[in-house]
Amino acid sequence: MSCCGVSAEGVLALETASITAEEIALASHPLGEGLQQLDLSVPDVHCGECIVTLEKALSRLPYVRSARVNLTSRRVSCVYHEQTADGPTDPAGIIAAIHATGYRTNLLTQADWHSERAKNQLLLAVGVCGFAAANIMLLSVSVWSGADAATRDMFHWISAMIAAPALIYGGRFFFRSAWGALKRGRTNMDVPISLAVTLSYAVSLWETMHHGEHAWFDATVSLLFFLLIGRTLDHIMRDKARSAINGLARLAPRGALLVSPDGSRRYVAVEEVKVGDEIAIAAGDRIPVDGMVVSGASDLDLSIVTGESRPVAVSDGAEVSSGAMNLTGGLVVRATKLARNSLLAEIISLMEAAEGGRARYRRIADRAAALYSPAVHSLALATFLAWGILGGDWKQAMLVAVAVLIITCPCALGLAVPVVQVVAAGELFRNGVMVKDGSALERLAEIDGVAFDKTGTLTLGSPMLVRTDATAEGEIDALATAVALATHSRHPLSRALVRSCATTLSRFDQVSEIAGGGLEAIHGADTYRLGNEAYACGTPLKTSASDAPLTEVVLSRNGVLMARFFFEDTLRPGAAEAVSRLQAAGFSTAMVSGDRQSVVDATARALRIDLPLGGLTPKQKVDEIARLSAGGHRILMVGDGINDAPALAAAHVSMAPSTASDVGRQAADLVFFNDRLDVVPQAVDVARQAARLIRQNFALAIGYNVLAVPVAMAGLATPLIAAIAMSTSSLIVVVNALRLTRMDSRKKKSWASLSVKGPVYEVTPA
């Protein structure tokens, strides 16, 4: 595995990820004949060697019939036998085998079969329309080059027969969407498209039947072909982003270990937990439902729930909320709420109430269509009346009016937006930013302020040792002892100590972890304690220290203080650059956090954020966003926690890191798979460039219409002119959209010079 090094993060994930056989059984689907198929996401595969390693490791298991890695969607699909000669198989071995090769793996949240089918339907339609367009164009070229009347009629008839099925098969996407819009009394880009396509076909057929000279079958079908290509690319891009996000680990537990009154334990799905049930929660597990601690003591990591960066000690009688991570000791919790009424459910109802910017937003293409279609349709009507009244030949008037409709057919307009968005989303995808929805890019270009969450967004949510105060004995010795002790714990502060220095392990005779206190080790006659001061030195707990921005841990020997260690949450790499670049570009910055105000202020000072707001509940976060929006601002919210989800939904547009809570990822419009925070200004940049290109494309398309419409209204447009004009305008629009990647590579040079200051992190294009 030369190129497939496993990150430290990956190792941490391996330790905490526990997928049980029950969960796997729920995720598999039967293929019949005793075979089951299990689809897993493997976010780290990225080369040929990864494919071989994984497939070999899985095929070696006796009950696995076949395994195939899909590198594009970063998934492995594994077919296994439910029964072998030795009895039922344990599919957990599949997960274990993948972990043994050093890759992370997650069960897929839900396979999105629907989207897969839609993609295939679009591809089929592109194929059919492409076939029809090519053949009709061949026939049309012969007509244009001067076929005699009989041949022309035959060619028209053949074209009509090829075009009809293509029109129905490829046009249904547009007809359906146009009909949906019209039913609601609105108009979108698909209305003029459908109208032009149907009318041009009808008129061409009528001309053919009356041995006319001009038939527009080629225009009809090639228009559909171009538009379908745009639509398919758009769909594939969004599909890729969605599938990458679906492949992320699910943070919320699927099930819980129920303790029956007789003491037996049983694994049930979270939805089946009833109020009053007792649930056992091991260290390292997340709490599945809101409840009250019945027995046991532990520390809880609430960073993803409330944004509190410091673990909280809980013991008998304490209330715990779902989503919190149990760190140090086993707990038995009595459920006080059903899963569907738990904190998460409240958050989701807040989110639904807050659905703001997204619901009100109208796509730029639809806004353009609202102006465009009445203008074009009244022009066509005016042409019809003018030719009819002035010329007296109503049949000729009808033909000219239809020519106007075809010439103005929004081929370029229909491509102007999706092509730019596909190129921009592809550019962001390569930088590890997934765009879930095209309108998110349009909204991102409009923002004038950015609100950040603190824990997990501006910071990594994991503490870092910043200062050591040692007594006379010497710093190195104290640190080495503390690190040796800390290796026995999964408490985040212990982890931070272990990360801070690499030492040889000194041996202790016995180590025990006291939940809510710290670690105790016996070495010969000495007792070492690592934890809060009250525990380590036996002094009463100081309450004044609880508001200090730094978190403190104390090491003592036989009750005598040896050293104090101070921790601070690590800033996300690139956070300072991101904030300063956003401010330089004229955006106001704010921080909305659920953490203590003192910690929030300290972080805001370090990053020079304009408006630090601490101690906010999820509802207050939404209110802050609403207050800023009411002041005429359009806010980008960047956040990760469960408590951020309503604010993410309320903001004009939102981003979340891939480490975010499930509901946070769901609520966000963009998800970034990158440790560095400077993807935020980068994404805003790309979105603004895209918006500029879209405006340029509209200008080009309208400029083309201004030139072509008078020609059509004068009755001079022939199918040949229409074909040339339409394909040229489409090509110009597409080429203009491709300029985005070139602008970007020029920009990248300036980014490279910016980012050398910070530590260099590898960009993982997930």
Next chain:
Amino acid sequence: MNMLIYLIPIALFMGGMGLVAFLWSLRSGQYDDLEGAAWRILSDDDVGPPTA
């Protein structure tokens, strides 16, 4: 003029073959993993036949 009676069906038939080939490649999953296929051809080991 007479040769058109042969040539047009031939042209349409050839175009139709292309369409059928495209539909077949789509159905048999050849567009599912474009990146993986590029790597697989380079690997020396025989990792066994693909699943259906």
